[in-house]
Amino acid sequence: MSKDRFQGHDYYQIDDLLTDEQKLIRDTVRAWVKQEVTPIIEDYAQRAEFPKHLLKGLAEIGAFGPYIPVEYGGQGLDQITYGLIMQEIERGDSGIRSTASVQSSLVMYPIYKYGSEEQRRKYLPKLATGELMGCFGLTEPDSGSDPGSMITNIKDKGDHYLLNGAKMWISNAPFADIAVVWAKNDEGKIRGIIVERGMEGFTTPETHDKWSLRASATGELVFDNVRVPKENLLPNVEGLKGPLGCLNSARYGIAWGVIGAAMDCYDSALRYSKERVQFGKPLAGFQLQQKKLAEMITEITKAQLLCWRLGVLRNEDRATPGQISMAKRNNVNMAIEIAREARQIHGGMGITGEYPIMRHMMNLESVITYEGTHDIHLLITGMDITGENAFK
Amino acid sequence: MKILVCISQVPDTTTKISFVDNDTRFNEDKVQYIVNPYDEWYALVRALELKETLGGNVTIITVGTSAVDAVIRKALAIGADDAVRIDMDPSDAFSVAKSIADYATGKGYDIILAGKETIDYNGSEVPGMIAALLNLPFIALGSKLDIEGNSAVVEVELDGGIEVIKTTLPAVISAAKGMAEARIPNMRGIMAARTKNIEVIPGTASALVGVKKFTLPNAKSAVKLIDPDNMDQLVELLHSEAKVI
Numbered sequence A: 001m002s003k004d005r006f007q008g009h010d011y012y013q014i015d016d017l018l019t020d021e022q023k024l025i026r027d028t029v030r031a032w033v034k035q036e037v038t039p040i041i042e043d044y045a046q047r048a049e050f051p052k053h054l055l056k057g058l059a060e061i062g063a064f065g066p067y068i069p070v071e072y073g074g075q076g077l078d079q080i081t082y083g084l085i086m087q088e089i090e091r092g093d094s095g096i097r098s099t100a101s102v103q104s105s106l107v108m109y110p111i112y113k114y115g116s117e118e119q120r121r122k123y124l125p126k127l128a129t130g131e132l133m134g135c136f137g138l139t140e141p142d143s144g145s146d147p148g149s150m151i152t153n154i155k156d157k158g159d160h161y162l163l164n165g166a167k168m169w170i171s172n173a174p175f176a177d178i179a180v181v182w183a184k185n186d187e188g189k190i191r192g193i194i195v196e197r198g199m200e201g202f203t204t205p206e207t208h209d210k211w212s213l214r215a216s217a218t219g220e221l222v223f224d225n226v227r228v229p230k231e232n233l234l235p236n237v238e239g240l241k242g243p244l245g246c247l248n249s250a251r252y253g254i255a256w257g258v259i260g261a262a263m264d265c266y267d268s269a270l271r272y273s274k275e276r277v278q279f280g281k282p283l284a285g286f287q288l289q290q291k292k293l294a295e296m297i298t299e300i301t302k303a304q305l306l307c308w309r310l311g312v313l314r315n316e317d318r319a320t321p322g323q324i325s326m327a328k329r330n331n332v333n334m335a336i337e338i339a340r341e342a343r344q345i346h347g348g349m350g351i352t353g354e355y356p357i358m359r360h361m362m363n364l365e366s367v368i369t370y371e372g373t374h375d376i377h378l379l380i381t382g383m384d385i386t387g388e389n390a391f392k
Numbered sequence B: 001m002k003i004l005v006c007i008s009q010v011p012d013t014t015t016k017i018s019f020v021d022n023d024t025r026f027n028e029d030k031v032q033y034i035v036n037p038y039d040e041w042y043a044l045v046r047a048l049e050l051k052e053t054l055g056g057n058v059t060i061i062t063v064g065t066s067a068v069d070a071v072i073r074k075a076l077a078i079g080a081d082d083a084v085r086i087d088m089d090p091s092d093a094f095s096v097a098k099s100i101a102d103y104a105t106g107k108g109y110d111i112i113l114a115g116k117e118t119i120d121y122n123g124s125e126v127p128g129m130i131a132a133l134l135n136l137p138f139i140a141l142g143s144k145l146d147i148e149g150n151s152a153v154v155e156v157e158l159d160g161g162i163e164v165i166k167t168t169l170p171a172v173i174s175a176a177k178g179m180a181e182a183r184i185p186n187m188r189g190i191m192a193a194r195t196k197n198i199e200v201i202p203g204t205a206s207a208l209v210g211v212k213k214f215t216l217p218n219a220k221s222a223v224k225l226i227d228p229d230n231m232d233q234l235v236e237l238l239h240s241e242a243k244v245i
């Protein structure tokens, strides 16, 4: 890939709404991404390999559990800072951001929120430093948008649980040390349980041939009569609200993250359109191209304001799932549209690995599907405003 | 090793430059500030490296109003132990150098480090003035700095060669590219910076010179492309239009 000349874009001076520390952290992660991620990411994506050597650096810049309290190894930071970290990492690549999202919101968050004090002390500090990596098992071959239909189950065997079933599309599965798995108990209630690599009967085959999130490792979790100690059950939650609580946190991070991908595409398109001359003038001088660029920065600015406000609400613990759905849906769609338009502005160059556009565009096809599809988030908003359930 | 590092804030390199008040003042509206790269990447990082190998303390000092606190926090996040802010508008090199020299007097610093210049006004005046005011040796443009016993050994790049200079400590040294490699702060450093002390003191000197007027350079004119087969035309244009031959 050519040299990373990215600059942030802040058309509405939203930086004035951020604290000095939030800006320092954002700029630090931006510098780290320029130094560590962009020089190598295209190569890893082309080879469909996760750059595992980045894990240590991700931990050092605070990407793992930034909002988890300091006493459990986190940084005790606010939600806007968490969002800004996700934005900058996804500016580099959605796959790397996915790893950070999963570790923070889908592994550390449930252990912190629903776990026992022993579980918090045992796992959280090591997850924060990346010494332990985690994954989150909710989706199954026959249970995607409708997680309540899952068949993975735990049976109470007195001194342990017996876990059976399979999860698919699980980010980080191929290398994770632990998995937060959602399974039905004897009464058919959904419970969370921590499964550790090495437990007999637990395997994590990798999913190959993806055209999206190629620099992220995705796999299955297969449980064949796995004996899980009783103390690994997350004691403080029961039912779908367990996984949905985690998803709220992750979706919020995604709403910020995709602004990074969108800014990278816009930034590259803006620069390219000023430098590329056709018919005797730069592409940027043609009305058709200006329309695309002007609409991109308009949409990015709206997405930034949406996220900033949502961050304030989350800091005050007032953000509703409906508000989070709206932001995830709007922002991912905004980013994917910008990636597609930016790809065209780059002409033929846009399909090559010289520019980040095509990689972002393909990555966003996963992002618009996982953590609740584009359709599902619309149905959540629809149900919220009408009171009518259109899922079934 | 007790080290004082002078840092200043400068506009981000992508800033669009304009002036206000009848072209006497830089227009700060919408400007993002960063730590002057020569101060941060080379002077500060080398000071931290020396502290890491020899022990001691690294204090950063800057002249400015509370608007510069953000860049001070960044320098603290990279690893400086504490900071001093001289609370006044840094309007000329003398008032800045004199205020810093007055602060440093009697504090026992072994080395005072600064960047070779700031990337905004590029004056390169402050470190030399501090040395003069404190009656200390001064080495400008160091691209390598080592400590041998009670001396500093500094490499300075010359056109095509290198000059190695030695001086006893204490000394004032200005840092050029090569003295160290830029460091990105980590989260631990950013968190630690929250509780590090910034001592705020008043300035002790006023400006001796002031800006009368700024003008921007002329806009770059369009490039003329000449066919490689048409050397005569090139020579003719260099002679008649560019007037360089």
Ligand SMILES: Cc1cc2nc3c(=O)[nH]c(=O)nc-3n(C[C@H](O)[C@H](O)[C@H](O)COP(=O)(O)OP(=O)(O)OC[C@H]3O[C@@H](n4cnc5c(N)ncnc54)[C@H](O)[C@@H]3O)c2cc1C
Binding pocket: A102, A135, A136, A137, A138, A139, A143, A144, A145, A146, A168, A169, A170, A171, A172, A212, A213, A218, A366, A369, A370, A371, A372, A373, A374, A375, A376, A379, A390, A391, A392
């Ligand atoms: C790269 C990648 C990584 C992932 N990582 C994880 C992970 O770490 N952990 C995890 O648990 N899961 C993960 N997932 C799974 C992801 O969350 C699911 O793919 C997603 O929830 C959609 O489920 P599905 O693929 O089964 O699609 P389906 O649910 O079968 O949906 C197919 C289509 O039907 C639409 N649809 C479904 N129901 C309705 C309805 N009621 N009304 C209208 N339209 C509907 C959907 O919008 C979609 O367009 C990942 C997926 C991908 C691609």
